[in-house]
Amino acid sequence: MTTKFAALSTTRRRFLKGTGAALAASATGGLCLPALAQAQEISIISNLSNVQQREILQRLATEFEAKSGAKIVINNMDHEAHKTAIRSYLVVGAPDICFWFSGNRMKAFVAKGLFDDISDLFARENYKDVLGATTSAVTVGDKQYGLPMGGLLWGLFYRKDVFAANNWTPPKTWNEFMAFGEAAKSANLIPISMGTKELWPAGGWFDHMNLRINGLDKHIALMDGKVQYTDPMLTPVFDKWNDLLKAGFFSPNHSSFGWEQAGAALAQKKAAMMDLGGFVRSAFPEADLPQLAYAPFPEIVPGVARYEDFSVNSVHVPANAKNKQGARDFLAYFYKPENLGAFLAAEGAIPPRNDCPPSHDPLVNAAVEELKKVVATSQYYDRDTDPDMAQEGMTGLQEFMVKPERRDQILGRLEKTRKRIFG
Amino acid sequence: MSRLWRRNRHWLTPALFLLPGLVLFGTVILAASIETVWISLHDWDGIGAKTWVGLANYIELADDPQFYVSLKNNVIWLLIFMLAPPIGLALALIVNQQIRGMRILKSLFFVPLVLATVTVGVVFGWVYDPNFGLLQLFFSSFGGTAPALLSDENFVTFAVAAAGLWPQIAFCMILFLAGLNGLNDDLIAAGRVDGARGWRMLRHVVLPQLSQVGFIAIAVTVIGALRSFDMIAVMTSGGPYGSSTVLAYQMYQESIFSYRFGYGAAIATVLFVIMIAFIAWYLNGLIKAERSNA
Numbered sequence: 205m206t207t208k209f210a211a212l213s214t215t216r217r218r219f220l221k222g223t224g225a226a227l228a229a230s231a232t233g234g235l236c237l238p239a240l241a242q243a244q245e246i247s248i249i250s251n252l253s254n255v256q257q258r259e260i261l262q263r264l265a266t267e268f269e270a271k272s273g274a275k276i277v278i279n280n281m282d283h284e285a286h287k288t289a290i291r292s293y294l295v296v297g298a299p300d301i302c303f304w305f306s307g308n309r310m311k312a313f314v315a316k317g318l319f320d321d322i323s324d325l326f327a328r329e330n331y332k333d334v335l336g337a338t339t340s341a342v343t344v345g346d347k348q349y350g351l352p353m354g355g356l357l358w359g360l361f362y363r364k365d366v367f368a369a370n371n372w373t374p375p376k377t378w379n380e381f382m383a384f385g386e387a388a389k390s391a392n393l394i395p396i397s398m399g400t401k402e403l404w405p406a407g408g409w410f411d412h413m414n415l416r417i418n419g420l421d422k423h424i425a426l427m428d429g430k431v432q433y434t435d436p437m438l439t440p441v442f443d444k445w446n447d448l449l450k451a452g453f454f455s456p457n458h459s460s461f462g463w464e465q466a467g468a469a470l471a472q473k474k475a476a477m478m479d480l481g482g483f484v485r486s487a488f489p490e491a492d493l494p495q496l497a498y499a500p501f502p503e504i505v506p507g508v509a510r511y512e513d514f515s516v517n518s519v520h521v522p523a524n525a526k527n528k529q530g531a532r533d534f535l536a537y538f539y540k541p542e543n544l545g546a547f548l549a550a551e552g553a554i555p556p557r558n559d560c561p562p563s564h565d566p567l568v569n570a571a572v573e574e575l576k577k578v579v580a581t582s583q584y585y586d587r588d589t590d591p592d593m594a595q596e597g598m599t600g601l602q603e604f605m606v607k608p609e610r611r612d613q614i615l616g617r618l619e620k621t622r623k624r625i626f627g
Numbered sequence: 628m629s630r631l632w633r634r635n636r637h638w639l640t641p642a643l644f645l646l647p648g649l650v651l652f653g654t655v656i657l658a659a660s661i662e663t664v665w666i667s668l669h670d671w672d673g674i675g676a677k678t679w680v681g682l683a684n685y686i687e688l689a690d691d692p693q694f695y696v697s698l699k700n701n702v703i704w705l706l707i708f709m710l711a712p713p714i715g716l717a718l719a720l721i722v723n724q725q726i727r728g729m730r731i732l733k734s735l736f737f738v739p740l741v742l743a744t745v746t747v748g749v750v751f752g753w754v755y756d757p758n759f760g761l762l763q764l765f766f767s768s769f770g771g772t773a774p775a776l777l778s779d780e781n782f783v784t785f786a787v788a789a790a791g792l793w794p795q796i797a798f799c800m801i802l803f804l805a806g807l808n809g810l811n812d813d814l815i816a817a818g819r820v821d822g823a824r825g826w827r828m829l830r831h832v833v834l835p836q837l838s839q840v841g842f843i844a845i846a847v848t849v850i851g852a853l854r855s856f857d858m859i860a861v862m863t864s865g866g867p868y869g870s871s872t873v874l875a876y877q878m879y880q881e882s883i884f885s886y887r888f889g890y891g892a893a894i895a896t897v898l899f900v901i902m903i904a905f906i907a908w909y910l911n912g913l914i915k916a917e918r919s920n921a
Binding site for chain 2: 294
């Protein structure tokens with residue numbers, strides 16, 4: 205379209221004519237923009253909230269650009285907003301690489317054909333040899349659809365100095381746990397710091413109790429919707445949980461705040477323990493970090509093998525990506541042991557590769573050691589079950605924590621939801 | 628071209644002027660609304676294929692306790708927001724006085740309107756915080772403990788709506804201030820001659836002239852109360868356990884978190900029907916007022 209300068213001295217009538225013409229043009233063919241040169245561009249959408257990790261990703265991208273001549277564009281999104289945005293961008297306007305969560309959450313997109321099969325990359329780089337069992341977190345029907353990233357081992361965190369000052373040791377059995385709670389209360393500490401505003405901490409607590417009482421197979425059956433929420437197997441779980449609630453184990457008004465504030469209470473010595481992953485470290489000032497320690501969730505039913513929540517994040521190539529080859533090349537570089545190791549060290553996550561350099565973080569090393577004692581793992585309530593079920597379920601569990609007397613009513617509602625979703 | 632233009636300009640000119648607005652309204656409002664109703668008749672996760680389910684979503688909605696919680700909360704919002712026009716009017720009358728320093732006061736009352744709703748929500752969230760909030764500080768200075776408003780299923784909606792009320796009052800105040808500036812001086816002078824002052828002046832001379840502004844203030848407040856969403860998202864995310872959701876928030880939650888776009892669309896349609904009733908009343912009032920002025 206050529207622009208006439210005569211239009212500058214326009215009259216209203218001319219303006220209208222021009223507008224009409226412009227509208228007509230845009231309606232017919234005016235929208236054809238010149239296609240941008242896309243010789244070698246790799247676009248990444250990241251959901252990283254950790255500043256250090258973003259910097260490392262940026263550094264690796266710059267290094268890769270220098271090496272390969274490709275151009276890498278990184279778009280950072282807010283972690284929570286990304287969870288909803290991914291469903292539209294995977295369909296329309298997919299990047300070449302995106303961050304997500306392995307397991308069921310990944311499978312939902314694999315089932316819809318939105319993630320690319322990257323088994324070829326696994327074969328090319330021999331990832332199965334270094335990943336071992338973690339490969340299963342990104343495998344659907346013998347094909348790999350993503351690269352596993354850092355793992356989070358969930359458990360009870362505490363401050364060594366607080367425990368030493370009170371002569372406590374982490375409780376190993378249920379009786380010890382109940383006694384510990386009483387001791388903590390008499391020392392004017394909240395036994396278990398928890399903030400359920402974002403709901404999921406209640407789901408995690410349920411996971412741990414159910415894994416200790418019913419074991420992994422029954423827990424996964426429940427997550428897969430094969431067991432009713434009104435099943436008698438859950439009775440001891442809620443009975444024991446009710447005991448904790450009656451004894452005042454958890455932070456008062458926990459539905460008012462999120463895990464950050466609950467983590468701060470642990471750091472400020474107002475609470476004795478907290479159920480979280482290694483990222484609890486971000487609630488601690490740098491100087492207090494050496495005091496932070498991990499203890500596994502106590503045994504409840506003797507003889508049940510040790511199962512834990514171990515959630516693994518992941519990175520994927522969307523099926524609608526434009527530059528799938530470039531994405532694979534960058535991922536191969538990003539996934540080199542030294543690069544991946546540096547990236548994961550920043551968030552205190554456990555590297556999935558067994559050839560990453562040993563971490564300097566004692567918490568990570570402790571978690572790696574603990575993981576060796578774990579028989580098998582689930583991921584987390586909202587990663588293991590259907591998202592719709594997870595939303596209802598975690599809401600119900602939060603309600604149970606505030607109003608335990610409504611247990612039957614809540615479980616009845618959850619069962620209704622389970623039936624609707626899983627049939 | 629120019630002959631064609633001359634012959635048709637009597638209708639082409641208004642049509643061209645209206646076109647951008649109509650296109651925008653048609654796609655963003657009309658088409659989107661119709662599509663929402665269409666989606667509400669399906670089972671859809673937002674990505675995959677839609678399955679026709681007829682009225683099943685509405686039948687389920689009628690049996691959903693959460694829906695009634697949302698509906699009840701919408702009514703609470705509406706009732707609390709109805710305080711905004713009278714308080715706004717009172718403030719407008721006060722700050723409209725010719726007193727030194729009143730301008731500063733006026734701009735202070737105006738502040739919440741400048742703040743983004745999200746900001747207001749975050750600030751009130753802190754005020755209500757049971758551990759370090761202003762409310763807690765206030766109570767503890769008397770040796771008491773503040774109730775954790777955002778954790779209590781009975782108080783939470785009142786607490787959130789009260790936060791939403793703050794900017795709404797400022798908005799009504801601005802409307803009434805504009806109305807007060809447009810008062811007919813002749814009428815006031817005439818009233819003064821007849822010995823009206825104080826309350827009688829307000830009641831019989833000033834308020835009748837503000838009736839149109841008052842009508843707009845009420846209508847805008849009703850709509851503001853019904854579409855409340857951002858404040859809830861920021862302050863409680865609908866919690867504790869869904870006891871502070873309203874229809875708009877439940878719709879968002881069902882569609883975005885539970886991946887049930889069909890069900891979410893059904894809630895949106897119900898909200899739309901409620902809103903349409905108010906909007907029809909509003910338009911009816913506007914048209915009547917226009918006719919009586921003409």
